[in-house]
Amino acid sequence: MLTLAIVVPLVVAAVTLAIPKRHEHLARPLAIVTSFLPLVVVAISWARFDFSTGFQLVESAQWIPSLGISYTVGVDGLSLPLVALTALLFTVSMVFPFDVLGKPRAYFATFLFLEAISLGVFLSLDLILFFVFWDLSLVGMYFLIGIWGHGEDAKRSALKFFLYTLLGSLALLLGILGIYLYTDPRTFSMIEIIDKLPVPAGGLAATLIFVAVGIGFAVKTPLVPLHTWLPPAHVDAPAPASTILAGVLLKMGTYGFIRISLQMLPETFQRFALPLAILAVVSILYGALVAMAQTNLKRLVAYTSVNHMGYVILGVAAAGAIGLGSEASRSIAMTGAVVEMVAHGLITGALFLLSGSIYARGKTYELDQYGGLAGASPRLSGIMMLAAFASLGLPGLAGFVAEFQIFAGTLGVFPWLAAIGLLGIVITAALFLRMIQQLFFGDLPARWGDWKDLKRAELYALVPLAALVVVIGVVPQWLIRVIDTFSQMVARG
Numbered sequence: 001m002l003t004l005a006i007v008v009p010l011v012v013a014a015v016t017l018a019i020p021k022r023h024e025h026l027a028r029p030l031a032i033v034t035s036f037l038p039l040v041v042v043a044i045s046w047a048r049f050d051f052s053t054g055f056q057l058v059e060s061a062q063w064i065p066s067l068g069i070s071y072t073v074g075v076d077g078l079s080l081p082l083v084a085l086t087a088l089l090f091t092v093s094m095v096f097p098f099d100v101l102g103k104p105r106a107y108f109a110t111f112l113f114l115e116a117i118s119l120g121v122f123l124s125l126d127l128i129l130f131f132v133f134w135d136l137s138l139v140g141m142y143f144l145i146g147i148w149g150h151g152e153d154a155k156r157s158a159l160k161f162f163l164y165t166l167l168g169s170l171a172l173l174l175g176i177l178g179i180y181l182y183t184d185p186r187t188f189s190m191i192e193i194i195d196k197l198p199v200p201a202g203g204l205a206a207t208l209i210f211v212a213v214g215i216g217f218a219v220k221t222p223l224v225p226l227h228t229w230l231p232p233a234h235v236d237a238p239a240p241a242s243t244i245l246a247g248v249l250l251k252m253g254t255y256g257f258i259r260i261s262l263q264m265l266p267e268t269f270q271r272f273a274l275p276l277a278i279l280a281v282v283s284i285l286y287g288a289l290v291a292m293a294q295t296n297l298k299r300l301v302a303y304t305s306v307n308h309m310g311y312v313i314l315g316v317a318a319a320g321a322i323g324l325g326s327e328a329s330r331s332i333a334m335t336g337a338v339v340e341m342v343a344h345g346l347i348t349g350a351l352f353l354l355s356g357s358i359y360a361r362g363k364t365y366e367l368d369q370y371g372g373l374a375g376a377s378p379r380l381s382g383i384m385m386l387a388a389f390a391s392l393g394l395p396g397l398a399g400f401v402a403e404f405q406i407f408a409g410t411l412g413v414f415p416w417l418a419a420i421g422l423l424g425i426v427i428t429a430a431l432f433l434r435m436i437q438q439l440f441f442g443d444l445p446a447r448w449g450d451w452k453d454l455k456r457a458e459l460y461a462l463v464p465l466a467a468l469v470v471v472i473g474v475v476p477q478w479l480i481r482v483i484d485t486f487s488q489m490v491a492r493g
Helices: 002-018 021-047 079-095 104-123 127-148 154-181 190-196 204-220 230-236 239-262 266-292 297-319 327-362 378-391 398-411 415-440 456-474 477-492
Strands: 056-064 069-075
Touching: 002 021, 002 056, 002 069, 002 104, 021 079, 021 104, 069 079, 069 104, 069 127, 069 190, 079 104, 079 239, 079 327, 079 456, 079 477, 104 127, 104 239, 127 154, 127 190, 127 239, 154 204, 154 230, 154 239, 204 239, 204 266, 230 239, 230 297, 239 266, 239 297, 239 327, 266 297, 266 415, 297 327, 297 398, 297 415, 297 477, 327 378, 327 398, 327 456, 327 477, 378 398, 378 415, 378 456, 398 415, 398 456
Parallel strands: none
Antiparallel strands: 056 069
């Protein structure tokens, strides 16, 4: 069943490219209908989820037996929420109206290709399969930014994104091969490696493997100082691609930190937990402070992603610090980190789509060119304020549920780092309140006299994200219960 979520979008992507030009108007509805299949698979998987076991719904077939490589996919309490997030964000991104520059077949085929690859990353239970999907995700995003990006620097931003993250991928591959060389018999099976933990905890080899995979994940997350590819990629990418970049591709980095760095190298992770937590706090404060200085709406939202991914890594570092704090604290921190991944995907995904709506009307992201939009577009203003308040951690919204758990857990492990990291929330609140004031308050400039509110197609994409932000904020137990099955296992060590 899980394989269908990967294979069907790939097949339909090829079919979409083959549609005759006279029928290219069919590309969009075909892509949108196809994107609902992974959502159905997620719903069935969620309904069948067993809260007492680890990896579930596993599907496996031999691929290259002589090297211990197999096609194996499955879900657990970590991957299932991320698969659900991925399926939802791709659907709303394709529903969202966008000028495809006369290339609807290529645009929607690229989206379907990237959706299949992204789902493959989170479903893979073989390290080589994981790496293949990981690397192919760069290709899809490169074309979305390079072909459909706006501005003169779109191609340059796409190239920087590709080369930067490719270098990180090469480091990741070296780390994966290092893990493989310690397995006996030789295997890339994630299930077996997590069960047997073949890499010795001490020594230079374990350190080099941990650093190699860590570099790959830190680039993708991204953590300071390996974040410099992110702002230009976001600014020049089309809004739907920015939603996928922030909501899905960044989560591949944090997912990798948990699945490989923490689960496969737990004792080595324990030695590096404090430095990683310090790096996370630096990312939290740096991302918030630099976002505060931005005058470009999309660049501002991009830097808040650096800030929020810092929260995730802080929670992961606290969860992996076995021997420090209580098991309950570490479990709470891990649950908060995974909830933050989901919350950030929903919130920032909505913010980037809304940025696209503003750009489509005003042709600029510069905040000082706007003002008074609340009166002209109440629906746009309402959803954007909701997303902004969720991002700054207002109680009753998804961001608060995640950040509360992260800091509650981290206080029991790294209390001083948690206290310093809390400053990031204060700065984030200030920058989003200022953004709201600049965009929506005051008098509407005369040149925006014919400003239009959100269209129906835009609402179809944005309302599900906004609704889930509220639902998770008010009744989060349905999500937390799934994640807790994983968090408690990790916290026990």
